[in-house]
Amino acid sequence: MFRTLIRAVVFAVYLLPGLATAGSNPVTVEDMTATETQAFVFGPGDRFAITVWRHSEMDMEVTIAPDGYITYPLVGRVLVSGMTYPQLVAALETGLSDYYTDVSVAVNVVEIQNQKVFVLGEVSQPAVLQVENDLTVLEALTRTGGINPDSRTDNVLLIRGGLEEPELVVIDVASIYGVGDMSQMVSLQRGDIVYVPAKTITNVERFFRRVQALVAPAVAGTVVYRNSTTGGAQGASSALSQ
Secondary structure, rough: OOHHHHHHHHHHHHOOOOOOOOOOOEEEEEOOOOOOOOOOOOOOEEEEEEEEEOEEEEEEEEEEOOEEEEEOOOOOEEOOOOOEHHHHHHHHHHHHOOOOOOOOEEEEEEEEEOOOOEEOOEOOOEEEEEEEOOOHHHHHHHHHOOOOOOOOOOHEEEEOOOOOEEEEEEEOOHHHHHHHHHHHOOOOOOOEEEEOOOOOOOOHHHHHHHHHHHHHHOOOOOOOEEEEEOHHHHHHHHHHHH
């Protein structure tokens, strides 16, 4: 399913007619909405170890289920998806406070599965990447094998904030390579979609609308959007390289 949708996205973009529409101006990095660094939030597939001070019988490793919940002794089912680290610790301590006094909980992240970004279009190995630490657009392009020679690196499209009400940003990656313009070195966030076009995008909104309906089923409401494991990345790469 995912492979078929990604093929369809690429096919649709290659068949786009002229993208220019009078009166439309691409959004640039300089016009981006100022946002704070995105806080890490837990999601389906994430695994972490819980340690309770002086109560080793409560120590355990748990994995967040596809519905976003975990089941923890005494506390029961807890909706963890969407929680930050402090929120999760507070929820567990509150739940255990009915049974213990002076509860102190520590959470150690073991494996992250939901911090994903898409890198599509004119790159050697289009893929779904895992945001493990700070990941810039240039690092993401490098991890996908680099940009193809015939691509337009002066207007790489960044889709941020989901597909319903996205912030669409054009990044001049060529200036990073050429003159070292670090103002274009955007740090990626969970859920970002980076698209390297084969031609100049002169109307960002129109370009986005052409691919939105095809991308949406693959990313909205799934663990992929909100599997990079090696298998996930290779799956996306092979689908797009055929």
